[in-house]
Amino acid sequence: MTRKFFVGGNWKCNGTTEEVKKIVSTLNEGQVPSPDVVVVISPPFIYLPLVKSSLRPDFHVAAQNCWVKKGGAFTGEVSAEMLVNLGIPWVILGHSERRLILNESNEFVGDKVAYALSQGLKVIACVGETLEQHESGSTMEVVAAQTKAIAERVKDWTNLVLAYEPVWAIGTGKVATPAQAQEVHSELRKWLKESTSPEVAATTRIIYGGSVNAANSKELAAQPDVDGFLVGGASLKPEFIEIIKSAEVKKNA
Numbered sequence: 001m002t003r004k005f006f007v008g009g010n011w012k013c014n015g016t017t018e019e020v021k022k023i024v025s026t027l028n029e030g031q032v033p034s035p036d037v038v039v040v041i042s043p044p045f046i047y048l049p050l051v052k053s054s055l056r057p058d059f060h061v062a063a064q065n066c067w068v069k070k071g072g073a074f075t076g077e078v079s080a081e082m083l084v085n086l087g088i089p090w091v092i093l094g095h096s097e098r099r100l101i102l103n104e105s106n107e108f109v110g111d112k113v114a115y116a117l118s119q120g121l122k123v124i125a126c127v128g129e130t131l132e133q134h135e136s137g138s139t140m141e142v143v144a145a146q147t148k149a150i151a152e153r154v155k156d157w158t159n160l161v162l163a164y165e166p167v168w169a170i171g172t173g174k175v176a177t178p179a180q181a182q183e184v185h186s187e188l189r190k191w192l193k194e195s196t197s198p199e200v201a202a203t204t205r206i207i208y209g210g211s212v213n214a215a216n217s218k219e220l221a222a223q224p225d226v227d228g229f230l231v232g233g234a235s236l237k238p239e240f241i242e243i244i245k246s247a248e249v250k251k252n253a
C-alpha cells in the first residue's frame with residue numbers, strides 16, 4: 001500500500017505581506033517532483049487568500065487551526081465552514097503550541113478533528129511528547145492517549161494525516177534521530193492497527209515534525225514509517241524546496 005509522501009510547511013505566526021509574496025514566489029519557481037509528493041503550505045489566517053490565489057496550483061493550502069464546532073458567537077475564532085467557503089482544503093489541528101500554550105486538551109483536539117473532517121476539511125493532526133515526558137520514557141503513552149482521543153471520534157481516516165512532533169525537537173535545532181523517529185512512527189502505526197484497523201494503519205500517513213531541514217530530511221525520509229514532514233522554521237526559507245525533494249528517497253526505497 002503506497003502512502004503518498006506529504007510535506008507541510010507551517011509558517012506559524014510569521015510573515016509580512018511582502019515576505020509572504022517572496023516565499024510564494026520562491027515556492028512557485030522551485031523544481032519539485034510534484035506528482036510524487038503532496039505539498040501543503042500553512043500561512044497565518046490573514047494571508048490565506050493571498051497565498052491561495054498566488055501559489056502554484058500543484059501545492060495546497062492549510063489553515064493552522066479552526067473552531068471546534070459550528071461558528072457563531074465565538075470572538076476571535078475561525079470556523080471550519082469559513083475555511084471550506086474560502087476553498088481552503090486543509091487544516092492543522094492539535095499543534096503542541098496550541099495544546100501547551102492555549103491548554104487544548106486531547107478531547108478538545110479530538111472534537112476539533114472530528115468536526116473539521118465532518119465539514120469536508122482534510123486534517124493534519126499533531127501529536128507529540130514534551131521533553132520531560134520523553135526523558136521519563138512515556139513517549140508512547142502520551143502519543144497513544146492523544147491519538148486515542150482522535151480515534152474515539154473519527155471512523156474514516158481517509159482525510160487525516162498524523163504528524164508526530166516531539167515538543168523537544170520543535171524549533172530547538174535538536175532533531176529526533178532517524179531511528180528515534182522511526183521507532184515512534186512504527187509504534188504509532190502498530191497502535192493504529194490494534195486500535196482502529198489494519199487498513200487505517202497501512203494507509204494513514206504519519207509525518208515527522210521538529211527541526212527538519214535540508215540537511216537532515218533525506219535520512220529521515222528514508223525511514224519506512226516516515227511518510228513526510230511538517231516543517232516549521234525551514235518552511236520559510238528556500239531550503240523548503242530541498243526538503244520537498246527528499247520525497248525522491250521513497251522512490252528509490
Ligand SMILES: O=C[C@H](O)COP(=O)(O)O
Nearest residue numbers: 010170171210211232233
Ligand atoms: O509544525 C511544525 C513544527 O512545529 C516544527 O517546527 P520546526 O521545524 O521549526 O522545528
